Amino acid sequence: MRRLVTDTxxxxxxxxxxxxxxxxxxxxxxxxxxxxxxxxxxxxxxAIRTPGYSYIDFLIPGIIVQNIAFGGFATALGLNEDVRKGxxxxxxxxxxxxxxxxxxxxxxxxxxxxLSLTVLLVTGVIIGFTFQSSFxxxxxxxxxxxxxxxxxxxxxxxxGLLSKSSESVNxxxxxxxxxxxxxxxxxxxxxxxxxxxxxFAEVNPFTVIVDGLRHLWLGAxxxxxxxxxxxxxxxxxxxxxxxxxxxxxxxxxxx
Amino acid sequence: MSDGPxxxxxxxxxxxxxxxxxDGVDLVAERGRVLGLLGPNGAGxxxxxxxxxTLIKPDAGSxxxxxxxxxxxxxxxxxxxxxxxxxxxxDENLTGMENLTMVGRLYGSRRRAARERSRELLERFDLxxxxxxxxxxxxxxMRRRLDLAAALVAKPPxxxxxxxxxxxxxxxxxxxxxxxxxxxxxxxxVLLTTQYLDEADRLAHNIAVIDHGRxxxxxTPEQLKxxxxxxxxxxxxxQPGDTDRAVTVLAPxxxxxxxxxxxxxxxxxxxxxxxIVDAVTRLxxxxxxxxxxxxxxxxxxxxxxxxxxxxxxxxSEERDLADDGPAQQxxxx
Numbered sequence: 001m002r003r004l005v006t007d008t009x010x011x012x013x014x015x016x017x018x019x020x021x022x023x024x025x026x027x028x029x030x031x032x033x034x035x036x037x038x039x040x041x042x043x044x045x046x047a048i049r050t051p052g053y054s055y056i057d058f059l060i061p062g063i064i065v066q067n068i069a070f071g072g073f074a075t076a077l078g079l080n081e082d083v084r085k086g087x088x089x090x091x092x093x094x095x096x097x098x099x100x101x102x103x104x105x106x107x108x109x110x111x112x113x114x115l116s117l118t119v120l121l122v123t124g125v126i127i128g129f130t131f132q133s134s135f136x137x138x139x140x141x142x143x144x145x146x147x148x149x150x151x152x153x154x155x156x157x158x159x160g161l162l163s164k165s166s167e168s169v170n171x172x173x174x175x176x177x178x179x180x181x182x183x184x185x186x187x188x189x190x191x192x193x194x195x196x197x198x199x200f201a202e203v204n205p206f207t208v209i210v211d212g213l214r215h216l217w218l219g220a221x222x223x224x225x226x227x228x229x230x231x232x233x234x235x236x237x238x239x240x241x242x243x244x245x246x247x248x249x250x251x252x253x254x255x
Numbered sequence: 256m257s258d259g260p261x262x263x264x265x266x267x268x269x270x271x272x273x274x275x276x277x278d279g280v281d282l283v284a285e286r287g288r289v290l291g292l293l294g295p296n297g298a299g300x301x302x303x304x305x306x307x308x309t310l311i312k313p314d315a316g317s318x319x320x321x322x323x324x325x326x327x328x329x330x331x332x333x334x335x336x337x338x339x340x341x342x343x344x345x346d347e348n349l350t351g352m353e354n355l356t357m358v359g360r361l362y363g364s365r366r367r368a369a370r371e372r373s374r375e376l377l378e379r380f381d382l383x384x385x386x387x388x389x390x391x392x393x394x395x396x397m398r399r400r401l402d403l404a405a406a407l408v409a410k411p412p413x414x415x416x417x418x419x420x421x422x423x424x425x426x427x428x429x430x431x432x433x434x435x436x437x438x439x440x441x442x443x444x445v446l447l448t449t450q451y452l453d454e455a456d457r458l459a460h461n462i463a464v465i466d467h468g469r470x471x472x473x474x475t476p477e478q479l480k481x482x483x484x485x486x487x488x489x490x491x492x493x494q495p496g497d498t499d500r501a502v503t504v505l506a507p508x509x510x511x512x513x514x515x516x517x518x519x520x521x522x523x524x525x526x527x528x529x530x531i532v533d534a535v536t537r538l539x540x541x542x543x544x545x546x547x548x549x550x551x552x553x554x555x556x557x558x559x560x561x562x563x564x565x566x567x568x569x570x571s572e573e574r575d576l577a578d579d580g581p582a583q584q585x586x587x588x
Binding site: 003006007010013014017018021022085086087089090091092093094095096 | 305308309310330333334336338340344345346347348349353357358360361362363389405
């Protein structure tokens with residue numbers, strides 16, 4: 001158990017040291033989200049009606065959730081590369097904890113998520129986003145995002161280990177993540193969608209999480225969504241953490 | 256710790272789908288020595304290394320490293336081994352120093368001790384100047400050296416080197432060979448896979464030849480060469496068109512059948528004494544012009560040809576496969 005903790009921290013450190021040295025990753029975590037906020041707010045903002053809220057207030061919780069989902073691709077791609085380059089073989093031949101490579105990777109993601117979350121929030125505040133809740137609720141919202149981001153890292157870790165190439169990571173990811181984030185309440189009110197799509201959007205976990213966040217940050221009447229988000233996050237971890245670890249144990253054998 | 260052999264392999268079988276990558280291999284590697292595992296591409300060498308380093312489980316049979324079972328005592332085995340792969344498994348975005356320190360800490364050392372050991376290794380492998388550069392800026396030879404250094408961080412008593420010099424220039428190969436010889440001098444047991452026969456000849460105390468997942472020969476390099484028989488005469492002709500006639504003329508000298516490689520004819524001679532004179536006389540009587548003629552001991556190339564029916568594969572093909580990663584490598588079996 002002590003081994004699990006120290007090894008996890010060593011691997012997390014490794015993944016964070018890399019970050020400033022891979023400029024494309026760093027840009028992905030900082031500039032890209034800013035660009036998304038600006039594009040959505042100024043290009044679509046004027047055309048999307050969000051009763052009760054200004055568009056920037058409506059948008060920020062949604063785009064932050066989407067950004068966390070997309071940002072997690074770095075995990076899937078990074079792990080995939082580790083498998084293909086033989087680094088996972090090295091780790092698996094060491095007397096280290098076998099959960100630590102994934103544990104460290106997902107832990108490092110919490111740090112990168114905190115970074116891009118902060119960048120996004122600051123950008124949002126500069127162009128007019130305002131919290132309409134207590135400080136405690138705002139912090140709770142931050143925590144909820146990190147929990148959700150952590151759970152999503154495990155899902156993407158599994159995808160990264162499952163895929164044979166970085167191209168297939170991208171295509172699996174986009175086929176799953178694109179519809180999930182767009183057919184949700186992230187960018188437009190769900191009730192503006194056609195009937196079939198709306199049904200999907202209402203049960204979509206991304207809607208649950210975005211609504212939960214809007215409750216905590218904007219006082220939107222959706223407090224059930226907060227617990228719903230916690231439940232979804234825990235469920236995703238419960239399913240994908242064991243799957244990813246099992247996959248890691250066999251990684252590169254049949255990959 | 257027991258005093259048994261470094262590595263024992265008993266009837267190990269491993270399938271990948273339809274392919275029998277290992278088809279019942281038995282093998283023993285003594286302590287403090289180098290066992291060379293020789294075989295063409297896809298013969299099962301890498302698969303055997305992966306079984307022994309606990310990366311994959313065999314379908315049948317058993318294997319032990321220093322008496323510890325690789326399937327049931329994986330964590331104990333991993334304490335005792337170092338692995339250096341055929342393509343350098345180092346993190347490209349970390350510096351040489353950071354890579355080694357990370358590995359040291361994952362073996363359980365404290366940060367300071369790990370840094371100290373890393374410094375030692377960087378010095379030994381002539382990487383001090385590059386210690387604080389990300390390894391993506393390293394040359395192929397430097398990466399191999401770092402990869403090997405990473406395998407040595409914890410001073411493991413058993414070392415697995417899977418084609419450690421594939422794709423390296425001759426100078427880097429030579430320096431890597433010297434390092435391996437030093438390690439063995441210090442008592443490390445080594446299992447070395449290679450396609451380079453000169454590498455096996457130079458480093459290995461014992462050689463096991465595998466092909467199609469089976470062990471087909473075993474012994475010291477000298478024993479294996481003796482199996483192929485006595486001296487070899489290489490005759491280089493001036494005119495490639497003369498080869499058929501030359502084979503006929505030289506046949507009476509030959510233990511087996513002369514083999515032809517371009518305008519060179521290889522003759523396994525029956526009797527060393529007088530064979531050069533005899534060959535020259537026969538060829539000149541037949542009016543065949545000779546460019547060069549040499550008598551030599553059999554090489555492991557001859558052993559390989561004799562045992563597998565084909566020459567050791569050229570390095571270029573193997574590089575392509577190695578770049579595709581271990582899984583593809585296995586499929587090529």
